Each structure stands twice: as C-alpha cells, then as structure tokens.
Amino acid sequence: MKSNQSIINLLLASTVIYTTTQKNKSKHMLYANPNFRANPPSRSETPTSPMLTPSPNPTNVTSSEMATTINNTMNITPSTNETEMMDSETLPDRSQLLQALYAADSASNMNPTSTGPFTLPPLEYDFDALEPYIDERTLRIHHQKLHKAYVDNLNAALSRHPEFYGATLDQLLIFPDRLPSDIQTQVTNNAGGHYNHSLMWKVMDPSTKSRPTGEFAKAVSTQFGSFENLKRNLKTAGESVFGSGYAYLALNPYGRLIIVTTSNEATPVPLRTIPLLPIDMWEHAYYLKHQDRRSDYIDDYFNVINWERVGARYEAASQVLTPPPQ
Numbered sequence: 001m002k003s004n005q006s007i008i009n010l011l012l013a014s015t016v017i018y019t020t021t022q023k024n025k026s027k028h029m030l031y032a033n034p035n036f037r038a039n040p041p042s043r044s045e046t047p048t049s050p051m052l053t054p055s056p057n058p059t060n061v062t063s064s065e066m067a068t069t070i071n072n073t074m075n076i077t078p079s080t081n082e083t084e085m086m087d088s089e090t091l092p093d094r095s096q097l098l099q100a101l102y103a104a105d106s107a108s109n110m111n112p113t114s115t116g117p118f119t120l121p122p123l124e125y126d127f128d129a130l131e132p133y134i135d136e137r138t139l140r141i142h143h144q145k146l147h148k149a150y151v152d153n154l155n156a157a158l159s160r161h162p163e164f165y166g167a168t169l170d171q172l173l174i175f176p177d178r179l180p181s182d183i184q185t186q187v188t189n190n191a192g193g194h195y196n197h198s199l200m201w202k203v204m205d206p207s208t209k210s211r212p213t214g215e216f217a218k219a220v221s222t223q224f225g226s227f228e229n230l231k232r233n234l235k236t237a238g239e240s241v242f243g244s245g246y247a248y249l250a251l252n253p254y255g256r257l258i259i260v261t262t263s264n265e266a267t268p269v270p271l272r273t274i275p276l277l278p279i280d281m282w283e284h285a286y287y288l289k290h291q292d293r294r295s296d297y298i299d300d301y302f303n304v305i306n307w308e309r310v311g312a313r314y315e316a317a318s319q320v321l322t323p324p325p326q
C-alpha cells in the first residue's frame with residue numbers, strides 16, 4: 001500500500017511523466033502540474049439507464065481498485081518535485097465523474113444528455129471557416145467521413161444490445177465495464193472517437209483570438225506559469241504522440257490541470273480526468289496541408305482554439321470535483 005501511495009503521489013507532482021497501458025491497450029502519458037484546488041461537489045445522481053446500474057461483473061471498478069490498476073500498469077519517470085499526498089480512497093467515484101463530465105460538456109454546448117442511436121453533430125461553422133490554419137478539404141473529410149464512421153460504428157455495436165441505446169455518450173465512456181463483453185471493445189473505441197471529435201469541433205472557432213479568462217486563466221498561470229507555457233507543454237505533448245492519438249489538456253480528479261496523451265481514440269476519461277481540449281494527432285487531421293510538419297500543424301491549431309469555451313468546461317467541471325484532503 002505504501003508503494004502504491006508513493007506512486008499515486010507522483011501523479012500530481014510537477015512535470016510527472018508516465019505511461020500506462022489500460023485494459024484496452026490504450027497508452028496514456030501524463031504531465032501533471034498541480035496546486036489548484038476545486039470547489040466542493042454539489043450534485044448527486046440517480047441511476048437512469050443500464051449504464052448506471054452497477055453489475056455483479058467483477059470487473060466493475062471502485063476508486064481504490066482503479067488506483068491499484070493504474071499503479072500496477074504504468075511506468076513512471078520519477079519527479080523531483082513531489083508536492084502532494086494523494087489518497088486513493090479520496091478519488092471521486094465514477095458517478096461524480098459523470099456529473100463533472102456532464103457539466104463540462106453542457107458548458108461547451110455538446111448536449112450530453114442525448115442518447116443513442118447517436119448522430120453526427122453539425123459543425124457550428126463552414127468547412128472553409130478555419131482557413132488558412134485548417135484547410136477546407138481536411139475539415140470536410142475529417143467531419144463528414146471519419147467522424148461519421150465512428151458514429152456509425154458505435155450505433156452498429158449498440159444495435160446488438162439495443163437496451164444500451166438508452167445510455168449517454170458520457171456514460172459509455174465512464175462505465176465501459178457495464179457493457180456486454182461482446183460489444184465492449186467496439187463501443188469503447190468508437191464512443192471515444194465520437195467524443196474526441198465532437199469536443200474538438202466545439203473548442204475550435206474561426207474567429208477567435210481568445211485567451212484564457214477568469215478562474216481558468218488563474219489556474220493556467222498558477223500551474224503552468226503562463227499561457228505561453230501551457231501551449232508550449234501542449235505542443236511538446238502533441239509532438240510526442242507515437243503513431244495516432246491525442247494530446248489533451250484535462251482536469252484531474254482533484255481539479256488540477258494536466259496534459260495527457262492517449263493512443264488511438266482513447267479519451268482521458270479512464271484516468272478519471274475531464275477532457276478540456278484535444279489536439280488530434282492522427283495524420284488525417286493535418287497531413288493534406290502540413291504533411292509531416294506536426295509542429296506547424298499544432299501552431300496553426302492554436303490559432304483556432306476558443307479558449308473561452310475551454311475555460312467554461314474547466315469552470316463547470318471544477319464545481320463538481322472533490323477537493324483533495326486537507
């Protein structure tokens with residue numbers, strides 16, 4: 001237990017870097033940068049679908065079990081700045097995480113209460129609206145074909161157990177172990193693809209020259225030193241993605257900003273974090289315009305980020321998450 005505790009401590013230390021392999025073989029890399037403390041939780045939840053009814057399945061994960069799973073599967077580059085103790089027993093349960101995810105998704109206009117069969121969400125701007133940073137052809141293919149394929153494949157999997165059409169996308173992400181085993185992988189992969197892209201369209205904006213404001217700006221300043229440092233760290237994370245995946249700005253279980261990378265279409269949700277801002281590092285996101293110049297692609301992407309909307313996600317989720325023990 002002591003060694004587990006020590007490892008968890010590293011999750012919240014400055015510039016922690018770790019990799020972990022989840023049960024679905026998705027790799028994550030995390031750069032944590034602590035200090036911010038969120039407001040106390042304010043919501044409760046009533047089960048409304050099969051996804052919220054805990055099953056007798058032994059893979060159903062509790063907070064402490066999740067922490068143990070993470071401990072047992074990750075490789076850690078030790079930090080020289082361990083700043084905070086983190087007790088696995090205080091990790092938010094998944095119902096609380098769901099409420100935080102709902103709050104964040106509502107704040108970014110994602111309609112999180114909708115259930116299956118799922119539909120491709122329309123863009124809030126034209127396909128050429130992100131020019132010259134994101135080209136029209138890439139955006140059109142990305143949305144109309146690639147994102148649509150994730151939606152179609154998700155619905156196809158759920159059609160084999162239509163009672164799970166009653167679940168929201170967020171529920172599918174948080175409670176994958178409550179899905180029938182024969183569709184678990186297909187649903188998890190495609191729900192991730194649907195979520196990652198749905199969020200990305202919402203945090204892009206053709207006319208934005210925005211910067212973090214309010215509580216989000218304070219958190220960025222406290223935890224990263226400056227907005228420019230945050231972008232620098234995100235860019236480094238994006239460039240480090242091996243193969244296809246994402247760099248993510250996210251909110252950890254204790255309400256602190258972190259940067260995490262995921263493989264394929266995994267989201268940061270299995271790490272009990274709230275996704276705030278994805279950077280799609282699949283070649284399909286940039287190759288037509290930027291070819292192998294990933295660095296230029298990320299620079300261009302930063303020119304179309306709606307940081308006010310990212311901040312709205314941060315503030316909404318922060319209201320729900322549990323602060324760390326005093």
Ligand SMILES: [Fe+2]
Pocket residue numbers: 142146197280282284285
């Ligand atoms: Fe993509």
